[in-house]
Amino acid sequence: MNFFKTFKHDTWVKPYIKQYKGLLITALILGLLTSFCAAALMFTSGYTIDKAATHPVNILLIYVPILLTRAFGIGRPVFKYIERLKSHNWVLRVTSDLRTRLYKTLESDASFFTEHHKTGDIMGLLSEDISHLQNLYLRTIFPAVISYLLTIIGSLALGIFNPSFGFFVFLLLFVEVFIVPLFSVAIESARRAYQKEVKSDLYVQLTDNILGVDDWIISGRKDDFKNLTSKNIHDLDQSKNKSKAFRRNRDFALQLVFAAMVVCFLIFTNLTMTHNQEQANFVAAVVLAVFPLSDAIIPVSQGFEEWPVYKDSILRLNTIKPVPNTLPEQVELKPADFKTLKLDNITFEYNDDSPILIKNFSQTIKRGEKLALLGPSGIGKTTILQLILGDLSPQQGQVKINDLDISQIQVHREQIFSVLNQKPFLFNTTLLNNVRLGNEHKSDAEVKKALERVGLKDLVESLPDKYNTIVGENGSRFSGGEQERIALARILLQDAPIVLLDEPTVGLDPITENDLLETFFDVLKDKTIIWVTHHLQGINHVDHVVFMNSDEIEMEGAPEELYQSNAHFQELYKMDQGL
Known part of the structure; x- marks a missing residue:
């Protein structure tokens, strides 16, 4: 709800998603194909190993899976490379338009802007906020959308084979791509806000102290000068260490959930796919196909965790409104x-x-x-x-x-x-x-x-x-x-x-x-x-x-x-x- 509320009256992100929607859809499809090729590569590799272990009468019986293994092995890096090109092309186009728009907005009435904003705000807008939006696309939106699509497609595919198991896998994936990311936001948003506040105070103190460093030296208070910001730095380091510890524990928990899902797949395939030799050849294939999906699913929590930073940037950009042009008809005076x-x-x-x-x-x-x-x-x-x-x-x-x-x-x-x-x-x-x-x-x-x-x-x-x-x-x-x-x-x-x-x-x-x-x-x-x-x-x-x-x-x-x-x-x- 908070995510959609942020974008409800947004004029800095939504317009460019619509403008370059073709390129965006292409990048998402390529991301799906990358994950598909990764899973298919493991699937065909597992099937080929199992099939070869049964001593086939003729090598031609495993020639097709061998070819598919090579094809998916080549397809995965190719699609990944093209997806990176397309997604970065999309993001760079959008951020280029954003920067142009921001410069024109500031230029339209620089004196008005400086009356209502600090110099640091201008630097933040020109540098940090646009970069934050760039990371919002690359580290949050793209991975999240691809993981959601994989969750839906994978669960539906399993549901066709076995509805109960498909629903069970959907629940596990739902925890990975939705519950844990929301938990990360809830835990880290307050911590990030605190870090931002401490950093802001630290910048103020450092600026004042550096500008007045001669007076500190003349007064003979060198040690006081060195220790003045030590508490802020200590508090900031402590908070950052807590964030790092939380990320390590969270990622370990995600890996455990994923490992549990792999064990469930192993049990399920052994119960349902071992009635004859031909079915048994698919056991390793199905289980191995699950592993590459972790690369697409686990990073989602990291992207969600950074959402509060992106949200601040979006809200700040949306406070910048172009000053209406009240100039009369212009005359070119030579x-x-x-x-x-x-x-x-x-x-x-x-x-x-x-x-x-x-x-x-x-x-x-x-x-x-x-x-x-x-x-x-x-x-x-x-x-x-x-x-x-x-x-x-x-x-x-x-x-x-x-x-x-x-x-x-x-x-x-x-x-x-x-x-x-x-x-x-x-x-x-x-x-x-x-x-x-x-x-x-x-x-x-x-x-x-x-x-x-x-x-x-x-x-x-x-x-x-x-x-x-x-x-x-x-x-x-x-x-x-x-x-x-x-x-x-x-x-x-x-x-x-x-x-x-x-x-x-x-x-x-x-x-x-x-x-x-x-x-x-x-x-x-x-x-x-x-x-x-x-x-x-x-x-x-x-x-x-x-x-x-x-x-x-x-x-x-x-x-x-x-x-x-x-x-x-x-x-x-x-x-x-x-x-």
């Missing part, structure tokens, strides 16, 4: 046609309980202008960039490109906007590939030219692998300033008319910061720049400064004019310059 970016009386708050972050904010930025947004942390500078991009929507006012609302150009907004933030992500691949991310259609020569423009040519060409140098995980091969220059080279390849700089030099030393700002404004001199910054270093590069304080603009104007007329600006400028 980069060359961009003239003005206008923020018209913008008011924004994250929710009804939060204070208004931005109130009645207005600016008009013309093509080629450079604007700096300054102000204390938490004042809403980065939020303004998100409003400009269209990631957030204002409660009042509009963001317009030329005469178009920003929501009208979302499909191809990468043609209009480039973004460079505090920590650009570099992938663990070659330098060429990382830069070409800005425009995959650019040639190697154009990528190298971009790296030259941002001042990296000499550095790159001094490296052993030059432009094919692997940048390392998250750009670890290069310094912070070099990483920003690589990201700037991406922007040059992208060649969008508006560049948003979100404190790209934060955390760098003053000399590196100054050199980097010189490079930014030199190579982007023909671009419209909106620069979020926390101090006045490099402010002489912009045309207009907007200093935000609380929910209003405290001062704005050209840097030269503010320095001449605004005492507060003069004070801030001198502080930044160390004067």
Whole structure:
């Protein structure tokens, strides 16, 4: 009941079972044929041995069972191999569709998703949950369906020969494929839930401790640091050992039930099939045919035991709903046609309980202008960039490109906007590939030219692998300033008319910061720049400064004019310059 209830309103598993039902049925039939060939191989082998032991007058009397033994011996691995190909093909198709759907669902409104889910949830969805569904098919559904079909077919076949014995065997098989698996779920579900809870606490503690490891060392509490997670690890190991012990005992019990069934077959065949020599030749054949079925029946309990994990994944995936597309009709604005970016009386708050972050904010930025947004942390500078991009929507006012609302150009907004933030992500691949991310259609020569423009040519060409140098995980091969220059080279390849700089030099030393700002404004001199910054270093590069304080603009104007007329600006400028 719990199984069917989980799938009652499911939209992540059932649709793909229907979509690829032909391939699924083929895989199941091949699984049945594999078990049939395994049983038939033992049957014909047993019959051949018994028949040969009666000294047949002519070898031709056992030639057919010999041929069948060879045929079933070849058929079993062939059908098994094809079944694996078909079942894995089916599963990979389904999980490929699931991953594509999940990525599109998350991409449709990433900001909404991150507001309602933790980063760990995203990683779990992308990695663990889809893999769990893959195992659900391969380790639970396929083995269970095949074992149920074998139970029904085998019991009916015996029932035709002897109804009472067929029903008795059905009861034994029912215990193996249904009662024991349900018992496994009942025992292990609570234990798995406990293990998951302990693991979750362990991850939290490990994350906090590793991030704060320097403070533990400075405080001299190394032993406390080592022992902090020992109880969680001990409890987790104990629970896992109990699970292992339960599985060993359960599988041993299943083997005993199966052994009892074999003994019953041995007694039954000796009572009913020994009236003459010809019948007696089938005794060993029938009994031996039972043995291979254990390979299909006993693993069912293991698959059922893992059902609680799969259930959690299915329920979690079904909580992910695509955000309805509320965008208006889209317009493709060519980069060359961009003239003005206008923020018209913008008011924004994250929710009804939060204070208004931005109130009645207005600016008009013309093509080629450079604007700096300054102000204390938490004042809403980065939020303004998100409003400009269209990631957030204002409660009042509009963001317009030329005469178009920003929501009208979302499909191809990468043609209009480039973004460079505090920590650009570099992938663990070659330098060429990382830069070409800005425009995959650019040639190697154009990528190298971009790296030259941002001042990296000499550095790159001094490296052993030059432009094919692997940048390392998250750009670890290069310094912070070099990483920003690589990201700037991406922007040059992208060649969008508006560049948003979100404190790209934060955390760098003053000399590196100054050199980097010189490079930014030199190579982007023909671009419209909106620069979020926390101090006045490099402010002489912009045309207009907007200093935000609380929910209003405290001062704005050209840097030269503010320095001449605004005492507060003069004070801030001198502080930044160390004067």
